[in-house]
Amino acid sequence: VHTDLLARSASARLRGKIDLALPAYGAPLAHLLERPDIRELFPRCLVVSYHTSRSMVPLMEAALGHALELAPGDPVAASLAAYLARHIPEERHHPEHGGAVLDDLSALGLDPDEVRALPGTPQIDSLVAAELAWFRNDHPVAILGYLELEAHVADRRTVELLIERTRYPRAAFGQLLLHSRLDPVHAKELHRVLDALPLEEWHERLIGLSALRAITLITDAFVDAIVDGGVAAPLTPPTALAPAQGELTSGVITTDQQLLGL
Amino acid sequence: MSTESDSSNIERLVEAGLIDEESLIPDAHASFLNDDLSADEVDALISILQKLDKAKIPVVQNPYYACIPIY
Numbered sequence: 515v516h517t518d519l520l521a522r523s524a525s526a527r528l529r530g531k532i533d534l535a536l537p538a539y540g541a542p543l544a545h546l547l548e549r550p551d552i553r554e555l556f557p558r559c560l561v562v563s564y565h566t567s568r569s570m571v572p573l574m575e576a577a578l579g580h581a582l583e584l585a586p587g588d589p590v591a592a593s594l595a596a597y598l599a600r601h602i603p604e605e606r607h608h609p610e611h612g613g614a615v616l617d618d619l620s621a622l623g624l625d626p627d628e629v630r631a632l633p634g635t636p637q638i639d640s641l642v643a644a645e646l647a648w649f650r651n652d653h654p655v656a657i658l659g660y661l662e663l664e665a666h667v668a669d670r671r672t673v674e675l676l677i678e679r680t681r682y683p684r685a686a687f688g689q690l691l692l693h694s695r696l697d698p699v700h701a702k703e704l705h706r707v708l709d710a711l712p713l714e715e716w717h718e719r720l721i722g723l724s725a726l727r728a729i730t731l732i733t734d735a736f737v738d739a740i741v742d743g744g745v746a747a748p749l750t751p752p753t754a755l756a757p758a759q760g761e762l763t764s765g766v767i768t769t770d771q772q773l774l775g776l
Numbered sequence: 777m778s779t780e781s782d783s784s785n786i787e788r789l790v791e792a793g794l795i796d797e798e799s800l801i802p803d804a805h806a807s808f809l810n811d812d813l814s815a816d817e818v819d820a821l822i823s824i825l826q827k828l829d830k831a832k833i834p835v836v837q838n839p840y841y842a843c844i845p846i847y
Binding site for chain 2: 531535540544545719723726727737741
């Protein structure tokens, strides 16, 4: 039970809902870290990240468009539009949507064109469709539930453990390392926005449903990537890429226990 | 959104193992579950637990293990 529940702010109530789902949301990465075939599985998981990444800015732009339409008579939409107009540029990490994750996949030895040519991850397609339907039929504020996931990314120590276990070069973890630093900052700003918006109960229910649907579908996609390879199964695993030596850790962090803060 | 009664949300969450026994839920938390959580949200949570169980992937409690960043 999240102690902030008692604060009864919108962001606290949303975090309470997310807390219920975190044991499931964290499961794929925790399981991946224990798999002996992690070097084969990690690129397939990163393809799921790519499919999510390439849809995020267009999705936020769609929410912004709906919010601008509603803004003249809707204070929630007006404030949402102002927030999205600030946040969207912060999420443009590359000229191509998802391009920064493609760069990481390239560092794993995968051909970017082959990755681009893969079919979309079905769960991510479903999530995008659900969000667009909520924007259109309910309210674009649903996007804030999806963005709440920025508060629950792998932290730096976990990413370092992933680097150690996969023995892939650090260049393949550019987005993981970047988001371990940026997303907690973005999450604080999101919570400030949530608490400042004049949300009604139905807005909060919509945001909560969006957050939980995102967790469910993204977790589902990562499970498929781990169990059967997901849509990336046809890709040739980068077995030729030699394990990185001498760059597994900085030398400051030396054990799993330290990496996890145990 | 679903119109299932709020009280069934807690029962289903307890049954799915997402929260402790109903008798142990503080009043404030029970109010949160009853007032704010829709039956659709409960459905979404239970569905992913079933998916993980089928894949034999255990849930975790360590908040430092989050999902792979998505954008």
